Amino acid sequence: MSTPVLLGTLLPAVPLVAGLLGLLLPPASPEAGAARRRARRAAITLGTTGAALSLLLAVALLATLDAPAEATRTWVDFGGLTVTLGVRLDSTVALVAVAVAAVALAVQVYSIGYLRNGPHDEVDVDHRYPPYAAQISLFTAAMLLVVVAGDLILLLVGWEVMGLCSYLLIAHERRLPAAPGAAMKAFLVTRVGDVGFLLGIALLGVSAGSFRIADVLSHDHATGLLTAACLLLLAGVAGKSAQFPLHTWLPDAMAGPTPISALIHAATMVAAGVYVVARLFPLFGQVPVALAVLGVLASITLLLGAFAALAQDDLKRVLAWSTVSQLGYLTGALAVGAPAAALFHLLTHAAFKALLFLAAGAVIHAAGTALMSQLGGLRRTMPVTFWSMLVGLGALAGLPPLSGFFSKDSVLYAAEEAARHGGPAPAWVGWSVWLAGLVGVALTAGYATRLLLRTFFGAPRSPLPQPHDPPAVLRWPVLLLTVPAALLGLAGFSGTFARWLEPYGSATRERTAELLPADPLVHVGPTVLLPLVLLALGAGLAWARWRRDPGGDPAVLLGPLRPLSARAFWLDDLQHTLVVRPIARLAAGARTADEVVVDGAVTGSGRVAWWLGGGLAAWHRATLPRAAAGVLAGALLIGLAAVLIGGDA
Amino acid sequence: MSGVVGQVLLVAVLAVPAAGAAVVAALRHDRAARLVGTVAAGLTLLAALPLVAGGDDAGGAGTDPSPAVRPWHQVDLPWVPGLDLRFHLGVDGISWPLVVLTALLTLLCCGYTLWKVPCGGSGRALVALLLVVEVGILGTFLALDLVLFFVFFEVVLLPMYAIIVGWGGPDRRRAARKFALYTLFGSVLLLVGVLVVVTAAGTADIVALTGGTGLSRGPQLAAFTLLALAFAVKSPLWPLHSWLPDAHTQAPTVGSVILAGVLLKMGTYGLIRVAVGVAPEGAEWAAPVLGVLAVAAILVGSLVCLAQTELKRLIAYSSVGHMGFVLLGVATLTGTGLRAALIGNIAHGIITGLLFFLAGAIKDRAHTGDLADLSGLRDTAPRLAGLLGFAAVASLGLPGLAGFWGEAFAVVAAVRVGGPLWLTLAVLAALGGALTAAYLLRLLRQVTHGQASPVVAQVGPGVARAELLTWAPLVLLTLAVGLAPILVLGVAQAPVDALLSGRP
Numbered sequence A: 001m002s003t004p005v006l007l008g009t010l011l012p013a014v015p016l017v018a019g020l021l022g023l024l025l026p027p028a029s030p031e032a033g034a035a036r037r038r039a040r041r042a043a044i045t046l047g048t049t050g051a052a053l054s055l056l057l058a059v060a061l062l063a064t065l066d067a068p069a070e071a072t073r074t075w076v077d078f079g080g081l082t083v084t085l086g087v088r089l090d091s092t093v094a095l096v097a098v099a100v101a102a103v104a105l106a107v108q109v110y111s112i113g114y115l116r117n118g119p120h121d122e123v124d125v126d127h128r129y130p131p132y133a134a135q136i137s138l139f140t141a142a143m144l145l146v147v148v149a150g151d152l153i154l155l156l157v158g159w160e161v162m163g164l165c166s167y168l169l170i171a172h173e174r175r176l177p178a179a180p181g182a183a184m185k186a187f188l189v190t191r192v193g194d195v196g197f198l199l200g201i202a203l204l205g206v207s208a209g210s211f212r213i214a215d216v217l218s219h220d221h222a223t224g225l226l227t228a229a230c231l232l233l234l235a236g237v238a239g240k241s242a243q244f245p246l247h248t249w250l251p252d253a254m255a256g257p258t259p260i261s262a263l264i265h266a267a268t269m270v271a272a273g274v275y276v277v278a279r280l281f282p283l284f285g286q287v288p289v290a291l292a293v294l295g296v297l298a299s300i301t302l303l304l305g306a307f308a309a310l311a312q313d314d315l316k317r318v319l320a321w322s323t324v325s326q327l328g329y330l331t332g333a334l335a336v337g338a339p340a341a342a343l344f345h346l347l348t349h350a351a352f353k354a355l356l357f358l359a360a361g362a363v364i365h366a367a368g369t370a371l372m373s374q375l376g377g378l379r380r381t382m383p384v385t386f387w388s389m390l391v392g393l394g395a396l397a398g399l400p401p402l403s404g405f406f407s408k409d410s411v412l413y414a415a416e417e418a419a420r421h422g423g424p425a426p427a428w429v430g431w432s433v434w435l436a437g438l439v440g441v442a443l444t445a446g447y448a449t450r451l452l453l454r455t456f457f458g459a460p461r462s463p464l465p466q467p468h469d470p471p472a473v474l475r476w477p478v479l480l481l482t483v484p485a486a487l488l489g490l491a492g493f494s495g496t497f498a499r500w501l502e503p504y505g506s507a508t509r510e511r512t513a514e515l516l517p518a519d520p521l522v523h524v525g526p527t528v529l530l531p532l533v534l535l536a537l538g539a540g541l542a543w544a545r546w547r548r549d550p551g552g553d554p555a556v557l558l559g560p561l562r563p564l565s566a567r568a569f570w571l572d573d574l575q576h577t578l579v580v581r582p583i584a585r586l587a588a589g590a591r592t593a594d595e596v597v598v599d600g601a602v603t604g605s606g607r608v609a610w611w612l613g614g615g616l617a618a619w620h621r622a623t624l625p626r627a628a629a630g631v632l633a634g635a636l637l638i639g640l641a642a643v644l645i646g647g648d649a
Numbered sequence B: 001m002s003g004v005v006g007q008v009l010l011v012a013v014l015a016v017p018a019a020g021a022a023v024v025a026a027l028r029h030d031r032a033a034r035l036v037g038t039v040a041a042g043l044t045l046l047a048a049l050p051l052v053a054g055g056d057d058a059g060g061a062g063t064d065p066s067p068a069v070r071p072w073h074q075v076d077l078p079w080v081p082g083l084d085l086r087f088h089l090g091v092d093g094i095s096w097p098l099v100v101l102t103a104l105l106t107l108l109c110c111g112y113t114l115w116k117v118p119c120g121g122s123g124r125a126l127v128a129l130l131l132v133v134e135v136g137i138l139g140t141f142l143a144l145d146l147v148l149f150f151v152f153f154e155v156v157l158l159p160m161y162a163i164i165v166g167w168g169g170p171d172r173r174r175a176a177r178k179f180a181l182y183t184l185f186g187s188v189l190l191l192v193g194v195l196v197v198v199t200a201a202g203t204a205d206i207v208a209l210t211g212g213t214g215l216s217r218g219p220q221l222a223a224f225t226l227l228a229l230a231f232a233v234k235s236p237l238w239p240l241h242s243w244l245p246d247a248h249t250q251a252p253t254v255g256s257v258i259l260a261g262v263l264l265k266m267g268t269y270g271l272i273r274v275a276v277g278v279a280p281e282g283a284e285w286a287a288p289v290l291g292v293l294a295v296a297a298i299l300v301g302s303l304v305c306l307a308q309t310e311l312k313r314l315i316a317y318s319s320v321g322h323m324g325f326v327l328l329g330v331a332t333l334t335g336t337g338l339r340a341a342l343i344g345n346i347a348h349g350i351i352t353g354l355l356f357f358l359a360g361a362i363k364d365r366a367h368t369g370d371l372a373d374l375s376g377l378r379d380t381a382p383r384l385a386g387l388l389g390f391a392a393v394a395s396l397g398l399p400g401l402a403g404f405w406g407e408a409f410a411v412v413a414a415v416r417v418g419g420p421l422w423l424t425l426a427v428l429a430a431l432g433g434a435l436t437a438a439y440l441l442r443l444l445r446q447v448t449h450g451q452a453s454p455v456v457a458q459v460g461p462g463v464a465r466a467e468l469l470t471w472a473p474l475v476l477l478t479l480a481v482g483l484a485p486i487l488v489l490g491v492a493q494a495p496v497d498a499l500l501s502g503r504p
Helices: A003-024 A034-064 A091-114 A129-148 A152-170 A179-208 A213-218 A223-240 A249-255 A258-266 A270-279 A288-311 A315-335 A339-367 A383-397 A403-421 A427-456 A472-493 A495-501 A507-514 A526-548 A554-558 A561-566 A568-620 A624-648 B003-026 B030-052 B096-115 B123-142 B146-155 B157-167 B172-201 B217-234 B243-250 B253-278 B280-306 B311-332 B335-366 B382-395 B402-417 B419-447 B465-483 B493-501
Strands: A069-078 A081-089 B073-080 B085-091
Touching: A003 A034, A003 A069, A003 A081, A003 A091, A003 A129, A034 A091, A034 A129, A069 B335, A069 B402, A081 A091, A081 A129, A081 A152, A091 A129, A091 A258, A091 A270, A091 A339, A091 A472, A091 A495, A129 A152, A129 A258, A129 A270, A152 A179, A152 A213, A152 A223, A152 A249, A152 A258, A152 A270, A152 B402, A179 A213, A179 A223, A179 A249, A179 B402, A179 B419, A223 A270, A223 A288, A249 A258, A249 A315, A258 A270, A258 A315, A258 A339, A270 A315, A270 A339, A288 A315, A288 A427, A288 A554, A288 A561, A288 A568, A315 A339, A315 A403, A315 A427, A339 A383, A339 A403, A339 A472, A339 A495, A383 A403, A383 A427, A383 A472, A383 A526, A403 A427, A403 A472, A403 A526, A427 A526, A427 A554, A472 A495, A526 A554, A554 A561, A561 A568, A568 B172, A568 B280, B003 B030, B003 B073, B003 B085, B003 B096, B003 B123, B030 B096, B030 B123, B085 B123, B085 B146, B096 B123, B096 B253, B096 B335, B096 B465, B123 B146, B123 B157, B123 B253, B146 B157, B146 B172, B146 B253, B157 B172, B157 B253, B172 B217, B172 B243, B217 B253, B217 B280, B243 B253, B243 B311, B253 B280, B253 B311, B253 B335, B253 B493, B280 B311, B280 B419, B311 B335, B311 B402, B311 B419, B335 B382, B335 B402, B335 B465, B335 B493, B382 B402, B382 B419, B382 B465, B402 B419, B402 B465
Parallel strands: none
Antiparallel strands: A069 A081, B073 B085
């Protein structure tokens, strides 16, 4: 086994072992005491060690991998359909794995401080740390499995286990009544998407006779089948990567502890869908219909998320909707045939979104609320958090030279190219993504500015008297994440980096590898002016509005759109009316039908038999004269029959 | 392993629990009797496990299409020479996993009874009945003679009736009566089907009959219809399932575990081994109907579960949906589908067995199974809640756990058959998978999450050592089969291919 293969295999295995061991620790002890402290310490050690080791492994993989590597062994054979266990490694895998492991480590460390009794906890709360840390480890393992998997079924294992871990972690907070419902919603909505994902995998696997990604990519699929399979896969992608109309779970998932939001929004879960499309891009690239659908979903998602983010009052919900919007950029880049740009933005987004959530967690931790209407003026009391948040928001809005500027620029450039010159998808898809992306820039700048002003500037409105910067265990993960959030974009200038992000097995990669030095992902030219102007416009409008009324909400700029945006265009209610309630009614109807009709027929036939038996028995209970008459009549009948039949003979 | 040892083990698998039942019934001391019963169940498992050794798996598969059943070990003795009935037992890769599952679940149930006897009757009698049921189920899986198969199939019925009536819940009499009468109705069809086959083919030997060589088309269609109906009652296949929710809900915990864990498998096993094996042409003819009913079972079963209000009844109904996946796999009549059915069978036995154990534990502690009264279990009993969560997640078919393979690959098999009908069935079955997740998550949300309800608040956090010992093997097997499906399917490759090779 070569070194990269060994590293790639260990990558998901290490956090998996840490997670499984962690689940064996006692989940809760009846009273606070030494036993609980010991369990907590063990859980912390296991969690951080697992994440740190996977980060080391991922970095080592990035360092040692010089050519794509693959290893496969048969897992099980289903009558001519082979399912394999194996890894499929390239530089993209290594880069994404580094991002996943780094965010996971930051989250593990941050959670140590975050899930301790905060200043607003009057009662002693048992945070059930061991299962929490173990579930983060499992979550990391599942995402890393998706990243390295060389087989679609193996990928599906990681994909679904990740859904389960998000469910468990979102429901972690026991004092929050909304948490169980939000967790269930997250699992179910993504699971509905996974119906399509499973069917898509089934179609591809049956067509290729194997579920190995290499076999599936190299097989010459029939066009109709490939189209159907790609569209079905998109359903799963839309679920995991929160694309319209399956995005509804993501904002509700804010019920989970803030570090978990960072984990879900930055490197795992929502990244998985985009990553899988990039991984299978040689297939998607052949199906313009699928790319067109993806492009439309991306444009809607991008604008929907940005508008909704503008009108939220909850700090975390603004960030959640901004994730929805940024995911629109990612899938938009895929739709215009630029997986490398999508992965580039995925990596920078992982950095700045993790930073933003962890910094927001520090704010919530210190101020005791996440509502911006109760925050404000934290700039002076929480300078470290303020500056980190500033870097994160700048990167999110695409302020040069922070990371988001370059990656968003590469997405917009790709969309513009596709709009002007066409690509694997029709030109109108390029236009749609490009225009939505440009409008999105202004909106993003608007809500980022609003968040910054309402939280850190103006008069303090906090209920707690003395908000202050968080302790070191919370501060350091935030501070360290500012580095990639600020600087990762510069990597886009490197051609090597661009080549690393090209999907393995695609035509472009071979071309660039053989003929030309790869194009860098960043294109500095006159086209960057347009987004910059829009950014200034969005930020300027929000700022001007705030200047006029520092206590007011710049969201009033939305005018009549504001209530609509605040409710995210009533899509949640629509989903409830169109899907949830009919199914509940159908279920109640099915139950009644099953009990009354199906079981009714069974018990009914029993009752009829009982009644018939009773009737016959009553008929046989006769008095002597009638019985004698009956016997006589019977004898007569038999005699008659004998005469008649005998007479014939 | 030499042939003689294999034959001795084969007979021991039936003789040990039978003798155990007799001894248990004869002993006066209750606890000693339960102990003897548990030991007998353990010895049965020990006899069943090594049967796999010496099974030559690849034995000429493909080169010689007949016979389509190649038992690893067999015992073939004259039984009623006048009627040409033979006492013919054998084990192969299709039956062995089920035999082991049966032996394991019976052992766990006997062991559980050692710790706790459900109120109603003596523990001694319960253990004896469990062992008799085990003899019947194991005999059904091992029989290679149709008449013998029928006899063992029937042996199970009355002791199970007695278990439900003797140790069951408040509405046990009605449930047990319904169970006995309904399945008896299925048995009548089975008997007629067996007689049709035997008179048309002139032999009752399953080895000779498999592949449908002895039967022409007409009798095959008739035989398959009768046999499939009989097995559909047992499996159960919608709409012949309505005995199941009552019986499973009213039965004591160990009874529910055996019912759901292995008793239902007699139906699916019979469908694969007898109905499809003996009348492949009939199977081909009826496959679309079977597929449609299987998918209807998946959808109706999960919808009904979504509207259930009682813990045990919900789990009972979930079997209808899960067995729908197994039957869909069988109905595709492909190598993929049959493998999915076999592993789905085993997985359902393990997972639903565990779910019934846990539901019993919750009901014993909270004294109610009403979902409206149960909530917040993870606050008061985190371990129990965690195990329930694990079992529920396994049951919803999470990849990486045992339940995934059967359900996902039943869908894959339907896709593989292709055509508008089967593709539609695949889509609907996959949607059923999402509904399955919906009702199990609803169950978890209701029972484990939220504020502790009054009845849950008085539940202690502890889990008895006996309970952990009983559940641990099932938890581990769920993980093991999920991670290494080869454990079940490795031995089944050759027999499944052989079974299908005789297909026209």
